[in-house]
Amino acid sequence: MEMHTTDLASLFEKALKNLPEDNLEEIGIVIKVSDNICKIHGLTNVLLNELVLFEGGNKGIVFQLDEDVVSVFLFFNIIPVRELEAVKRTGSLFKIGLTKNLLGRVINAMGDAIDGLEPLEYEELRSIEATIPGIIERSPVNESLETGILAIDALIPIGKGQRELLIGNRGTGKTSIAIDTILHQKDKNVICIYVAVGLRQANVAHTINLLETKGALPYTIIINAQAGDAVLNQYIAPYVGCTVAEYFRDQGKDVLIVYDDLSNHAVAFREMSLLLRRAPGREAYPGDVFYFHSRLLERAGKLKKGGSITALPIVQIQGDDITSYIPTNLISITDGQIFLNTQLFNQGVFPAVDTELSVSRVGRAAQTNAIKKMTKALKLELAQYHDLAAFAQFGTELDEISRRQLARGKIIIELLKQPEHSTYSFVENTLQLFLLKENFLDSVLPKHVSEFALQFISYVQSVYKTVYDNIYQTADISPEIYKRLTEIAQEFTKLFVSNSN
Ligand SMILES: Nc1ncnc2c1ncn2[C@@H]1O[C@H](COP(=O)(O)OP(=O)(O)O)[C@@H](O)[C@H]1O
Ligand SMILES: [Mg+2]
Incomplete structure (x- = not known):
C-alpha cells in the first residue's frame, strides 16, 4: 500500500488556515x-x-x-x-485624526493637540501616505498666490499648487518669508499649515505667538516636531502636515503648507537609516533620500475639481553652497527656488532675495495681470545693474548710459526693500511698480524711495479711491487707468515732501 504524505501535509495546511488567526x-x-x-x-x-x-x-x-x-x-x-x-x-x-477644528490648533506629529486647549474630536482617520494625484486630475498652475512681498510677487511669482523652495544660510530670513506669506493670507480664503521640524522650542513658540497676535491663527494649523522629540516625530511630521493639507484640499480649499525645514527632516531620516544599518551613500544619506522628498512634494498641486496645495519647503545650506546633496535634490524636485543671500542680508537688504539665482518655473502664468504689465523689463534691468555694479567696483570710468543704469538699479533695490511682517496687496505692489516703470522714482533720493512709494499708495487710496478700486476689482490696469495714474503721479511728485527732511 502506498502512503500519500503530500495529502497529509495539505491537510495540516488546511487545518492551519481555518484557525481564527485574525x-x-x-x-x-x-x-x-x-x-x-x-x-x-x-x-x-x-x-x-x-x-x-x-x-x-x-x-x-x-x-x-x-x-x-x-x-x-x-x-x-x-x-x-x-x-x-x-x-x-x-x-x-499609523493614521492621524482629521477634523475642521484643527484650524487654530497646534498638534504634534501624532496629530494630538499640544496647545493645552480642549482635546480634538476627529471626523476621520487617514494614513499619512497617500496616492498622488495623476496628471489627468491636475490643473495647470495659473492662479496667483500672493506672498505680499514685493520682490517675490514682482520677480518670482508663486502660483496656487506650486512648490517653491526657500533656500539660504541660517539666519537669512527664510522662516520670516514663509511666516509673512502666511500672515498675508488673512481674508484670502487660504488655509495655512506650518510644519516645524527639528526647530528649537523657543523659535516655534515665537512663531505661534506672532501668528496669534497678527490674527493668523484662525486659518492656520501648526504641526510641531521639535528638536528634542524622538526622531520618528521629525520624520513623519511633514507627511502628517501634508495629510492635513489633503483633507482640506479634498473639500475644495486652497492650502498653503510650509515645511520648516527639510534639512532637519533629511537628517532625521539619515539617523533612522543608519540605525537600521542601511547602506550609507553620499553625505551618509541613504540611497532613497531623493524618493523620500519627491514623494512628499509630489502631493502638492492644483486639482481640476478644485482645491490646491501650494508647498513652500525650506532648506538650510552652509556657506551659500547650493550644490550639496539635499539642496540639489530639492531644487530639482520643486518648481523654482527663492535664494536668500547672506551678503545681501549683511548689507541690510531685507528681504535678502537674490534675484539672479531665484526663479519660478511656473512664472508669469501665475501673476496678476496688473503686476505682469509693470514688470516686463524689471528682471533685465536688475541683471544689468548687477553686471555693472561688479564692473564699477574697479573704479572704471563709466559712460552716461551705464551710469544711468547703475542709478536705476540702486533705486530698484531700494524699492524692493521691505520690513518684516508688513506685506503689500497686489494693488499696492502694482502702484509701486508703476512708479518705477514710469520713471517717477528716478528723481527721488534713494533713501526716500520707499517713503515716496508708500505715500503715493495712501494718496491714491484716499484721494483717487475709484482708481484704486478699479485696479483691485479688475486685477488689471486698463489704458485709461494707466493714463489716470500717470496724471496722479505727476501731481503727487509736486506734493511729496519727505518726513525725514
Ligand atoms: N525683512 C526683514 N527685515 C528685517 N529683519 C528681518 C527681515 N527678515 C528677517 N529678518 C530677521 O533676520 C533674522 C533671521 O530670520 P529667520 O527668518 O529666522 O532666518 P532663517 O529662517 O533663514 O534662519 C530674524 O531675527 C529676523 O527678524
Ligand atoms: Mg528658520
Whole structure:
C-alpha cells in the first residue's frame, strides 16, 4: 500500500488556515532597545508602517521586517521601554485624526493637540501616505498666490499648487518669508499649515505667538516636531502636515503648507537609516533620500475639481553652497527656488532675495495681470545693474548710459526693500511698480524711495479711491487707468515732501 504524505501535509495546511488567526491578539516581546529604536520578536504577521503599542505606554511604527525580528521606531523618548516588555499589534497602519477644528490648533506629529486647549474630536482617520494625484486630475498652475512681498510677487511669482523652495544660510530670513506669506493670507480664503521640524522650542513658540497676535491663527494649523522629540516625530511630521493639507484640499480649499525645514527632516531620516544599518551613500544619506522628498512634494498641486496645495519647503545650506546633496535634490524636485543671500542680508537688504539665482518655473502664468504689465523689463534691468555694479567696483570710468543704469538699479533695490511682517496687496505692489516703470522714482533720493512709494499708495487710496478700486476689482490696469495714474503721479511728485527732511 502506498502512503500519500503530500495529502497529509495539505491537510495540516488546511487545518492551519481555518484557525481564527485574525482574532488572536498578536503579542511580541522587546529583545533589544536603544535610543529611538527597538527590535521585537514574535510579531510574525505585523505589517510595514503598522502602529504597535508597548505595555509600558510607548508607541511605535514598524520600519523594517526581518526574518524573526522587526525594527520599530518609538514616538516618545521620555517613556522608557524595557527588554522583554510586551508589544501589541494594532492591525492598522499609523493614521492621524482629521477634523475642521484643527484650524487654530497646534498638534504634534501624532496629530494630538499640544496647545493645552480642549482635546480634538476627529471626523476621520487617514494614513499619512497617500496616492498622488495623476496628471489627468491636475490643473495647470495659473492662479496667483500672493506672498505680499514685493520682490517675490514682482520677480518670482508663486502660483496656487506650486512648490517653491526657500533656500539660504541660517539666519537669512527664510522662516520670516514663509511666516509673512502666511500672515498675508488673512481674508484670502487660504488655509495655512506650518510644519516645524527639528526647530528649537523657543523659535516655534515665537512663531505661534506672532501668528496669534497678527490674527493668523484662525486659518492656520501648526504641526510641531521639535528638536528634542524622538526622531520618528521629525520624520513623519511633514507627511502628517501634508495629510492635513489633503483633507482640506479634498473639500475644495486652497492650502498653503510650509515645511520648516527639510534639512532637519533629511537628517532625521539619515539617523533612522543608519540605525537600521542601511547602506550609507553620499553625505551618509541613504540611497532613497531623493524618493523620500519627491514623494512628499509630489502631493502638492492644483486639482481640476478644485482645491490646491501650494508647498513652500525650506532648506538650510552652509556657506551659500547650493550644490550639496539635499539642496540639489530639492531644487530639482520643486518648481523654482527663492535664494536668500547672506551678503545681501549683511548689507541690510531685507528681504535678502537674490534675484539672479531665484526663479519660478511656473512664472508669469501665475501673476496678476496688473503686476505682469509693470514688470516686463524689471528682471533685465536688475541683471544689468548687477553686471555693472561688479564692473564699477574697479573704479572704471563709466559712460552716461551705464551710469544711468547703475542709478536705476540702486533705486530698484531700494524699492524692493521691505520690513518684516508688513506685506503689500497686489494693488499696492502694482502702484509701486508703476512708479518705477514710469520713471517717477528716478528723481527721488534713494533713501526716500520707499517713503515716496508708500505715500503715493495712501494718496491714491484716499484721494483717487475709484482708481484704486478699479485696479483691485479688475486685477488689471486698463489704458485709461494707466493714463489716470500717470496724471496722479505727476501731481503727487509736486506734493511729496519727505518726513525725514
Ligand atoms: N525683512 C526683514 N527685515 C528685517 N529683519 C528681518 C527681515 N527678515 C528677517 N529678518 C530677521 O533676520 C533674522 C533671521 O530670520 P529667520 O527668518 O529666522 O532666518 P532663517 O529662517 O533663514 O534662519 C530674524 O531675527 C529676523 O527678524
Ligand atoms: Mg528658520
